[in-house]
Amino acid sequence: MMSIAQGIPDNTTRIREEFQDRKFGIFIHWGIYSMLANGEWVMHNRSLGRDEYAKLAGGFFPSRFDAREWTKLFKEAGAQYVTFTSRHHDGFSMWATKASPYNIMEATPFKRDIVGELAQACQEQSLKLHFYYSHMDWQRTDYPTGWCKNCPHDPATTDWDSYYRFMNNQLTELLTSYGPIGAIWFDGMWDHKEKEFDWRLEEQYALIKRLQPDCLIGNNHHGSPIGVEDFQLFEQDLPGQNTAGFSGEQKVAQIPLETCMTMNNTWGYDITDKAYKSGDELIRRLVTAAGLNANFLLNVGPRPDGKLPEEAVERLLHIGRFLKANGESIYGTRGGCVPPQAWGVTTQKGKTLYIHILNKVEDGQIFLPLTGKKLKKVSTFAEGTRLEFRQEKDGVRIFLPSQPETVDFVLTATMK
Numbered sequence: 424m425m426s427i428a429q430g431i432p433d434n435t436t437r438i439r440e441e442f443q444d445r446k447f448g449i450f451i452h453w454g455i456y457s458m459l460a461n462g463e464w465v466m467h468n469r470s471l472g473r474d475e476y477a478k479l480a481g482g483f484f485p486s487r488f489d490a491r492e493w494t495k496l497f498k499e500a501g502a503q504y505v506t507f508t509s510r511h512h513d514g515f516s517m518w519a520t521k522a523s524p525y526n527i528m529e530a531t532p533f534k535r536d537i538v539g540e541l542a543q544a545c546q547e548q549s550l551k552l553h554f555y556y557s558h559m560d561w562q563r564t565d566y567p568t569g570w571c572k573n574c575p576h577d578p579a580t581t582d583w584d585s586y587y588r589f590m591n592n593q594l595t596e597l598l599t600s601y602g603p604i605g606a607i608w609f610d611g612m613w614d615h616k617e618k619e620f621d622w623r624l625e626e627q628y629a630l631i632k633r634l635q636p637d638c639l640i641g642n643n644h645h646g647s648p649i650g651v652e653d654f655q656l657f658e659q660d661l662p663g664q665n666t667a668g669f670s671g672e673q674k675v676a677q678i679p680l681e682t683c684m685t686m687n688n689t690w691g692y693d694i695t696d697k698a699y700k701s702g703d704e705l706i707r708r709l710v711t712a713a714g715l716n717a718n719f720l721l722n723v724g725p726r727p728d729g730k731l732p733e734e735a736v737e738r739l740l741h742i743g744r745f746l747k748a749n750g751e752s753i754y755g756t757r758g759g760c761v762p763p764q765a766w767g768v769t770t771q772k773g774k775t776l777y778i779h780i781l782n783k784v785e786d787g788q789i790f791l792p793l794t795g796k797k798l799k800k801v802s803t804f805a806e807g808t809r810l811e812f813r814q815e816k817d818g819v820r821i822f823l824p825s826q827p828e829t830v831d832f833v834l835t836a837t838m839k
């Protein structure tokens with residue numbers, strides 16, 4: 424149902440808020456590229472021809488894949504949703520698609536519907552399932568080649584209408600075969616930087632909303648949100664930053680936000696990439712994202728045998744322990760009314776302000792620029808110990824006990 428006044432579906436506020444409440448998700452980059460153990464761009468980066476690359480599928484047999492083991496771990500990590508690469512830029516589909524034989528059932532000896540198994544396992548753990556779906560395709564000959572020219576397409580076979588139909592058929596399958604889907608997460612549109620290229624998003628987005636009105640749409644086009652997109656994406660950066668160079672000119676929009684990030688430097692499995700951020704560092708990013716009103720989508724790149732790298736498992740369990748103890752100050756919150764400070768960030772739920780002290784405070788006190796608001800009570804979140812505070816002209820000064828050696832020293836403040 425559309426609200427005529429606004430031209431956006433009536434359920435929009437509800438589904439966006441539910442998404443914001445979930446706060447923490449797991450991104451999974453997995454495909455036949457994992458066999459080459461050099462990231463998900465290996466086909467492009469090593470200039471592998473499409474025919475040669477496609478032969479990898481014949482050897483894809485992830486004998487240790489167990490969707491239930493994954494989702495049990497994600498749940499233990501405190502995640503509330505999972506975003507899975509149904510089809511990445513290499514064009515290989517990880518489900519039983521009828522739109523192309525280049526898929527897990529027909530092109531591999533594995534012959535198990537990985538998306539189907541994951542959908543089932545997510546449902547069992549009450550994890551929302553989101554689908555990553557690449558707009559760009561390095562394999563299909565009807566895809567009009569853009570900026571990524573490693574697999575040049577023959578102009579004679581390029582056929583945008585056919586490719587567009589193919590994508591919509593696949594999206595229809597994904598949205599009609601695997602139960603309720605939380606979001607479609609597009610990527611790769613930046614392959615066509617020329618303004619006149621028309622991706623016909625309006626029609627595609629309408630199809631998604633028609634098939635599943637509660638399905639959110641996000642698009643990693645590295646620009647400001649377009650049309651009915653429900654959430655804005657930031658890759659390897661927190662909202663407002665552009666250290667990784669993917670955020671371009673986009674300004675932080677007034678819709679839900681999501682930061683996606685790798686644990687090491689690569690999305691797909693890379694056997695040499697051991698540059699993992701520490702568990703504490705990942706917690707800091709998650710908490711900072713929450714303070715900036717954003718969800719945090721943390722990536723894992725499963726190995727070709729279907730197991731998750733041990734480094735990833737260890738970090739997920741570490742985050743899980745933190746969220747078990749401190750989840751109340753993260754889930755269901757929004758960025759707090761105090762903007763990020765040198766000492767950390769705040770999150771908020773109604774009149775409760777959660778103060779996350781992420782950095783060492785030298786003089787035993789922190790100042791909250793809280794104009795026009797007064798505090799009733801401040802205590803430590805873990806023990807509930809009452810703390811002294813002083814209302815000043817421009818805010819509130821809180822006097823801290825000795826700072827514990829934890830990554831996030833959480834305080835709870837009640838506002839009047």
Ligand code: FHN
Nearest residue numbers: 463464610643658669683690
């Ligand atoms: O090219 C992809 C990349 O492989 C990965 O999927 C990331 C995830 O945000 N997005 C693209 C780069 O923007």
